[in-house]
Amino acid sequence: MSYDKLKDDSIDELLQGFFGAEFFNPKHAEVSQYFVDFNKIIKASKCKIITIAGTNGKGQTAHYINDYLTSIGKSCALWTSPHVLSVTERFKFGSEYLSHLELEETFKKCYVEDQKMSYYEFLLFSFCSLCVERNLDYIILEVGLGGRLDAVNFLDADYTLLTSISKDHEEFLGSSLSGILKEKLGICRENSPHFSSLEQAYLRSKQVSYLSRKKNLIDLFKSGTIREEDNYFLRNKLLASYFINTLLGRDLSRESLLLQINEFVCSVTKGRQEEVTIENIKFIFIGAHNVDGIRKMRDYFLSQRSGNRSSILCAFSKRKNEDIMASLEIIKSAPCLFESINVTSFEHLKALPLESIPNVEEVTITEDWKSYLDSILNCKKGQWIVTGSYYFIGEVQKYLNSRYSIL
Template sequence: MTPDKWLEENYLGEIFSGRFEHLKILVEELDLMPRCQVVTIGGTNGKGETARILESILNSHQFKTALNTSPHLVAVNERFVFNGEAISDSELIENFQQIQSLLDQRISYFEFLFLVFLNVVKKKSPDIVILEVGLGGRLDATNVLNADIAAITSISRDHQDILGNSYRKIFFEKAGIFRKNQKVFTSFSLKFLNQLMQLTAQNLSLNWCPVEVGGDNFSQANRKLALAMAAELLDKEKCTIVSENTNDFAKRKSWMLKKKQFDLYPSHNPDGIRKLFQLLNASQYNHYDTLIISFSDRSERDLDAMIKTLKQSFRVDQIFYYNFDHAKSLKREKRKQLKDKFGLQSLDKETFSTELLGQNILVTGSNYFLGEFIRYHSGC
């Protein structure tokens, strides 16, 4: 049995409850509070990439790390990374069973996975734990820990039904990961967000370290943020990144299939689409002739903005909308309306054929879609 199958049989899907009052009690009762430094990274876009860059830097300096990210693309093991390596199936299931045996109450999918992660951390005793916030910050499971260092990568409109529809409201939710007198790093490009951050820093007596990003593209900004945090953790003025390629941490997967290149980048909201183009354009890697896209269910306004940005930014010969069934994917009628409106071609796992595609294919959209695409097509 795989860990994903075990979860299917024992826990419901990824439903955000926003009720974690009892989780800290469970963490304390099970003696799962980490006995090492903790870094929590939030933000609308870029938090996963920043976390992976930070992990890479720390590993290159011989620090033992534990990295918790979400969501996963193909297998839940991806959320449990220790010293750069995902946990094995057998070890993960063993920890699933151990935590399950200790619980006398029903908890959510997210809460359970976080308890399991902390259980593995307790056994492996890393030097530093790196947490990527799942959703928001204030009500996220990761926020039961008081981090030594916190960071916010960026803020834009996403999950507005939960986080609010204004930058001020979204900032409030993201800033919920901060603690009084804490060391905090940000890489905001908007003056308004820096003004909000300055007020928050004063109110909480934060040691705020704004990272200047200027005209940097999204990945360069994430690298600067990770380097600033690493310098603080390592107590060094200069840290180095193992890879100098700005795409290495943003790209989630790449492969050749029948002499055609497939590159997968997650990009699930309007701001993410814009930043993806900036990244690829800055690195002169914008020679794609085919786009394959698919998004989670969201407002018509957001969907229109994303498609328009893609069509204007990437002068490609073909744009395919990939149809797949998932609890969070666009419903069939909404997909049809979008394809008709923008003249998108249709594609799914049954009709997929490399003969339909160009030579250089960019695959982007929600993480759920990328996971589906990898499962069905990376080995075909």
């Protein structure tokens, strides 16, 4: 992916003219008709569909699978969301992202005025139109929201993976963890193997009961492949590696998987543990956008024991006040890691407004994040973790790029 402000702004304006902003549109029955032919064409080919769901971790898992299979000569298409800087991030074929020109031409060819698709569904439709024109071995789909009602579920998965379950998007998925699990398991098909890295014993038991007719449930916690002490990023890689080795008929022992993980370098994914250094200031971008994501981020840095303290700059999308409070308390619980916590807002329809940020002791509310970022850059030292909403990460990276051409 190569960010190009003029080209990306042009595509964004085109899409906004078609649909406006991106919002979840769970009108499954109305939209499924647009994907029927794609499903038939893919089923009739050699291509296999891999669908990955989970509250957190599905993006990293999807990218790892795509990068590894591509590295051994497989022809892959990867669909992910949301994008951080450029909509081209959602359209990856092998190791290359689709060009701005080809993507814009695809959108213009696929768009019809009276169609009922939302922004997200139209982008997936465009992706599918490109996939059926290629001779692919695998299509890898990251679920956008939930599972059962997500547009990727219009395509029948040959393999499904589940990374984690926690509360997020409760207005669509509800607040019950077992209910959220059931929604995400909606991607499963009766005869398709399902790979799980769920940690909670209660949810793993529920998963068994929900998939009672499925004989191909592979529980990586139950087998000991993934362990409680494994950090968040290692769990995602172990799930991806176990799946890949199953696919290829290779050794599934934990030792072999760990060796494979150490030897294979996956590409850096936008906003997911992405590092940029500017004049001796190290920025780490991590899209930890919910309570569980913040907890996993904290636990990851605790597991590294580097001794380096970081400062936090974060902004959230709109969510319940108690979720924001809980996220900030989790960050506060690790003073050995974080020397300052700074929360702000940004210009976006989904952004949590400045006046909605709760007052929490030892947390600074920053009104103008751009001016604050300038002051950080003027210091020319330190390590900063930029986290929270992926949309916020995108805005910060665009601002840094306007000053330093980092992208």
